[in-house]
Amino acid sequence: MATFGETKEEEVDPQFAPVHQLSEGDKIQTKTMEEDEDVQFKMRAKLFRFDPEASEWKERGTGDVRILAHRDTKKVRLVMRRDKTLKVCANHYITADMKLQPNIGSDRSWVWKVAADVSEGAPTAETLAIRFANSDNAGQFKTAFEEAQKQNADIAAAAAPAATSTEETPAPAEEAKREEEPAATTGVISSIAETVANAIPDAVKDAVAPGSTETKPEEEKKEE
Numbered sequence: 632m633a634t635f636g637e638t639k640e641e642e643v644d645p646q647f648a649p650v651h652q653l654s655e656g657d658k659i660q661t662k663t664m665e666e667d668e669d670v671q672f673k674m675r676a677k678l679f680r681f682d683p684e685a686s687e688w689k690e691r692g693t694g695d696v697r698i699l700a701h702r703d704t705k706k707v708r709l710v711m712r713r714d715k716t717l718k719v720c721a722n723h724y725i726t727a728d729m730k731l732q733p734n735i736g737s738d739r740s741w742v743w744k745v746a747a748d749v750s751e752g753a754p755t756a757e758t759l760a761i762r763f764a765n766s767d768n769a770g771q772f773k774t775a776f777e778e779a780q781k782q783n784a785d786i787a788a789a790a791a792p793a794a795t796s797t798e799e800t801p802a803p804a805e806e807a808k809r810e811e812e813p814a815a816t817t818g819v820i821s822s823i824a825e826t827v828a829n830a831i832p833d834a835v836k837d838a839v840a841p842g843s844t845e846t847k848p849e850e851e852k853k854e855e
Contacts, residue, residue, distance in 0.1 A: 665699060665710065667701055667702050667703065668699035668700060668701050668702065669699065669700050669702060670697050670698070670699060671698045671699065671700050671707065671775060671778075671779065672696075672697065672698040672771070672772065672775035672776075673695050673696070673697045673698075674695065674696055674763065674768055674771065674772055675693075675694070675695055675696075675763075675764070676693070676694075676695075676696045676711075676761050676762060676763050676764075676768075676772070677690065677692075677693045677761070677762045678690070678691040678692055678693075678694075678696070678711055678720050678721055678759060678760070678761050679691060679759065679760040679761070679762070680757050680758065680759055680760075681757075681758040681759075681760070688760060691713075691720040691721065691759075692711070692712075692713035692714070692718070692720040693713065693714055694711055694712050694713050694714045694717075694720070695711070695712065696709065696710075696711040696721070696761060696772070697709070697710050697711065698725070698775050698776070698779050700779075700782070704786070705782065705786055706724060706783060706786060707724070707725055707779040707782050707783055708722065708723060708724045708725060709721060709722070709723055709724075709725055709776075709779075710722050711750075719750045720750055721748060721750050721759065722748060722749050722750040723745045723747060723748040723749065723750075724747075724783060725776060725779040725780050725783060726746070726780065726783060727780050727781075727783065727784040727787075728746075729743050729744065729745070729780065730743060730744075731743050731773055731776055731777075734760055734762070737762070738766040738769065739762060739763045739764070739765055739766045739768065739769040740760055740761060740762035740763065740769065741760065741761055741769065741772065741773065741776075742758065742759070742760045743758075743759060744756070744757070744758050744759075745757045745758075745759060
């Protein structure tokens with residue numbers, strides 16, 4: 632019998648048998664959407680993003696920055712995940728218009744602008760900075776980054792002629808239709824165009840952009 636102030640404790644077994652035994656086939660497989668890509672570069676680094684509202688750099692995470700190439704499309708992108716949580720802190724294609732710039736006062740970090748980073752879901756324009764352990768690692772990243780730019784540029788150049796050829800080549804039926812049009816139609820259209828052109832005031836003509844045959848002024852160089 633328990634005395635005053637004493638309680639009788641029951642022995643409790645903390646072990647519980649699982650309701651369902653998982654087999655090899657029942658194990659959950661987590662997909663990263665990187666299964667069809669090969670790693671071209673991998674290096675530990677720390678990533679920052681510039682916050683324009685606060686006008687300051689904010690840390691995004693520390694982990695392995697990787698440059699991945701898709702086995703089918705051959706397109707190359709940059710992906711970085713935070714340590715432990717593996718949350719994505721950078722995810723974007725490496726395009727030819729990006730330019731790595733050395734961070735002021737450091738030989739081991741780079742800064743570049745991204746038009747569409749999708750690490751947070753929706754594509755957003757970002758200014759990113761990455762810092763490595765030493766200048767040698769930073770140099771290796773720059774080499775791999777620029778090689779990825781060349782790869783993506785070559786892919787875009789190879790796809791461009793095929794798209795242009797498809798757009799410029801009229802369908803056979805359309806060609807036949809043009810051949811069947813009477814010659815008189817062309818003369819009527821030219822006459823109408825001339826009449827309309829004469830009716831346009833000189834002030835309106837001056838506001839129209841010049842033809843493509845005119846030499847265009849050189850474009851201003853982008854700020855580096």
